Amino acid sequence: MEKQKVTAFAPATVANVSCGFDILGFAVEDLGDKVSVSLSDSPGVRVKTISGDKGKLPYEPEKNTCSVAIMAMLKELDFSGGLEIDLYKGLPLGSGMGSSAASAVAALVAANTLLGNPFEKKDLLPFAMESERIACGAAHADNVSPALLGxxxxxxxxxxxxxxxxxxxxxxxxxxxxxxxxxxxxxxxxVLRRNVSLQDATTQSGNIAGLVAGLFQEDMALISRSLNDVIAEPSRSVLIPGYDEVKEGIKPAGALGCGISGSGPTIFILSPSEEIAWEVSRLAQNVFDKMQLPIDLYVSAINTRGAYIMEEEI
Known part of the structure; x- marks a missing residue:
């Protein structure tokens, strides 16, 4: 019997990962967006409901990342039927945690399953990237890739x-x-520089290579040495109150390092254990308490699952 409705979840992500501007990203656990996609008798794609966004997201299909991604997929399929979208935002907007990417990826995974999985999971990436073009003006993959693949x-x-x-x-x-x-x-x-010196480019390349090698070798010290961004962070960190204080404050606790998640203002901190991850969250809380600036804190292992189907209705 044909499925009538499918719900999928896609996780929050950290893009750039310090030195990996526009080329590195990873997914986190539990935090993310849910999207339900259902068959409709009316042709075309319609955003039916949006919750958790405080009324800020558009319902127009050509402006919402969920519908833009699905429409790109349907164009490839030459599908002329109708689909309806219900979006449940679990991620704050403009947070640097891949909010638009999570919505688009969850929508694609749900729609693809609803239509009988015409695409392999990895083959949904180009459609998700089209939604990023709408969200931020460029079709980046460093959020949608980890959101989809984990x-x-x-x-x-x-x-x-x-x-x-x-x-x-x-x-x-x-x-x-x-x-x-x-x-x-x-x-x-x-605020980013348009030109980068040869010295900075060389330093950044070495850090990217070191970070990738450190991941494969499970060398925490090498990961720590490589979490250094000499290109984007110096310009962007001034936009985030408390960033420098957090960066200095976490070192004695044993954290590997920190950086700006995506375009900010969220700060990510990598740690070699869950115990240290909780300790640095406490230190970060102290920094922002002194500034009287409210924050949300999340501690997570790296999510290797990516987006997944939550439920299907016949």
Missing amino acids: GFVLIREYQPLDVIPLHVPRGLYCTLVHPHLVLNTYDSRS
Whole structure:
């Protein structure tokens, strides 16, 4: 019997991962968005309901990341039927945790399952990237790839797209520190330098290579040495109150390092154990308490599952 409705979940993600600007990302556990997609008698794609967004997200199909991603997939399939979308936002908007990517990926996984899985999971990536073009003006893959596939990913090349899953070391944990600020991706990109010196490019390349090697070798010290961004972070960190204080404060606790998650303002901290991840969350809380700036804290292992189906209705 034909399925009538499918619900999928896609996780929050950390993009850039310090030195890996636009080419590295990883997924976190539990935190994310849910999307239900159902068959409709009316042709076309319609956003039926949105909850958890405080009324900020658009219902127009050409402006919502869920519907944009699904419409890109349906165009490839030459599908002329009707689909309806119910979006349940679990991620704050403008947080740097891959909010738009999670919505689009969950929508695609649900729609693909509803239509009988015409695409392999990895083949949904180009459609998800089209939704990022709507969300932030460029079809980046460093959020949608880990949201879809899970784990750490490297985007080696965009033309043609070449996404490479990386090893996830045992014991690696992430702390996310989300200050109650909205930092627009466009604004965050506007402060970046347009030209990079040869010295900075060389340093950044060495750190990216070191981070990838550290992941595969499960060498926490090498990961720690490599979590250093000399290109984007110096310009972007000034937009995030408390960033420098957090970065300095976590070192004595044994954290591997920290960086700006996506375009911010969320700060990610990597730790070699869950115990240290909770300890650095306490230290980060102290920093923002002194500033009287509310924050949300999340501690998570690296999510190697990615997006998945939650339920199907016949």
